[in-house]
Amino acid sequence: MIPATRKVFIKTYGCQMNVYDSARMADVLAREGYETVEAPEGADLIVLNTCHIREKAAEKVYSEVGRIRHLKEEAKREGRRVEIAVAGCVAQAEGEEIIRRAPAVDVVVGPQSYHRLGETLARARSGGAAVETEFDERKFDLLPAPPKKAAPSAFLTVQEGCDKFCTFCVVPYTRGGEFSRPAERIVAEAKRLLASGVREIMLLGQNVNAYHGEGPDGRDWSLARLVRELAELPELARIRYTTSHPRDMSDDLVAAHGDCEKLMPYLHLPVQSGSDRVLAAMNRRHGREEYFRLIDRLRQVRPDLALSGDFIVGFPGESEADFADTMDLVERVGYASAYSFKYSPRPGTPAASREQVPEEVKAERLARLQALLSKQQKRFNAATVGLRMEVLLERPGRRPGQLVGRSPFLQAVNVDAPGRSIGEIVPVVVESLGSNSLFAALAGDAPARLSA
Ligand code: 5AD
Ligand code: SF4
Numbered sequence: 154m155i156p157a158t159r160k161v162f163i164k165t166y167g168c169q170m171n172v173y174d175s176a177r178m179a180d181v182l183a184r185e186g187y188e189t190v191e192a193p194e195g196a197d198l199i200v201l202n203t204c205h206i207r208e209k210a211a212e213k214v215y216s217e218v219g220r221i222r223h224l225k226e227e228a229k230r231e232g233r234r235v236e237i238a239v240a241g242c243v244a245q246a247e248g249e250e251i252i253r254r255a256p257a258v259d260v261v262v263g264p265q266s267y268h269r270l271g272e273t274l275a276r277a278r279s280g281g282a283a284v285e286t287e288f289d290e291r292k293f294d295l296l297p298a299p300p301k302k303a304a305p306s307a308f309l310t311v312q313e314g315c316d317k318f319c320t321f322c323v324v325p326y327t328r329g330g331e332f333s334r335p336a337e338r339i340v341a342e343a344k345r346l347l348a349s350g351v352r353e354i355m356l357l358g359q360n361v362n363a364y365h366g367e368g369p370d371g372r373d374w375s376l377a378r379l380v381r382e383l384a385e386l387p388e389l390a391r392i393r394y395t396t397s398h399p400r401d402m403s404d405d406l407v408a409a410h411g412d413c414e415k416l417m418p419y420l421h422l423p424v425q426s427g428s429d430r431v432l433a434a435m436n437r438r439h440g441r442e443e444y445f446r447l448i449d450r451l452r453q454v455r456p457d458l459a460l461s462g463d464f465i466v467g468f469p470g471e472s473e474a475d476f477a478d479t480m481d482l483v484e485r486v487g488y489a490s491a492y493s494f495k496y497s498p499r500p501g502t503p504a505a506s507r508e509q510v511p512e513e514v515k516a517e518r519l520a521r522l523q524a525l526l527s528k529q530q531k532r533f534n535a536a537t538v539g540l541r542m543e544v545l546l547e548r549p550g551r552r553p554g555q556l557v558g559r560s561p562f563l564q565a566v567n568v569d570a571p572g573r574s575i576g577e578i579v580p581v582v583v584e585s586l587g588s589n590s591l592f593a594a595l596a597g598d599a600p601a602r603l604s605a
Pocket of ligand 1: 206321322323423425463464494495496497498499
């Protein structure tokens, strides 16, 4: 590695996979002599790691480039060079078009090609191709090892892409088809993370429970098999995974929630809609009864499982009765947290050209759904007051002696923990509720309702 002489600022949009990719881009650039900085001012390279899932994603990238272009122009006047790179899913979707519409952008790299960011920058500087959006399955092999010191909870990408083609979603087009990393590579990366102080690993994938990477025995390993293997690593305390499709919740994975202690009792399992008609139109490949049965099986093995989900309201053709089915599903399942969105058409996806639900109807349904989900979230959090649970301390809190961590159910918990350190897992008793978090004291002899 050459000593850091240049500065890079990476701005991340969207999901956890982009957070992981940004960290890996920082590793790639460190190899090229770049140090990561926290603000665009003074940086020699600005990377926008973009997301394509939300509405007008590309337009937002163009306006962001417009906002930072002056940094490039000012630097030029001072005889310095500032480069702008657009990475991520908008880069993949727009490709060359980005440079045509925003000439201030120097290079464009897709999510499957950012391991070649250094080369692409060098090539573009000497007048060569500035766009790199080839799918390259060797990406993970060519990435450098993560650096020495990591936060106690780390992301680890195990699979990318998706073959499901839900009719609202751009992922199969931007991230490409499903690809699972070989299990041995994942275990090796996990060991490196643990050696740097990590205690919790969040396994990431667009469709993570479809994971079927090659195992060291030459057979395909499922996500459950991989989780069980990782659970054998003594330094690893907690395992999570996201994001899952109900169709890929295998018996084995459901069973792991019951018998693998390190697998945390929290599951993000998007259902999108509670209406069979809408689920079929979305090409989700399952109905509401199958989803209920799955939730029952999960709760049989892990009664305290905290469930989270994604919902889309106002999908083309969604009637008031369909929406009532979504509200009913939410009532029946009971979520600890959830994300909900108005449907918004993505060019090139099948649902984009169908007849749309009026905006006011979408807005009104979204408000009703969000009111219900937020009531459920409060109810879930309130039910944990008085409980004893373990918290992984992740960062300093606002008050002296306070540290903030996560409960097994992924709730943010502020703990009065003088003398304790980040990275420790401490038993606490939850004392009260904040707006988006819990307050807790270290569990000494304090009475607790029951153990979790
Ligand atoms: N419109 C609204 N929400 C969408 N999502 C994905 N595509 C769209 C779209 N076109 C939501 C889904 C998905 C989450 C990541 O984003 O709920 O699970
Ligand atoms: Fe998109 Fe998820 Fe459907 Fe794949 S399973 S197409 S990533 S919503």
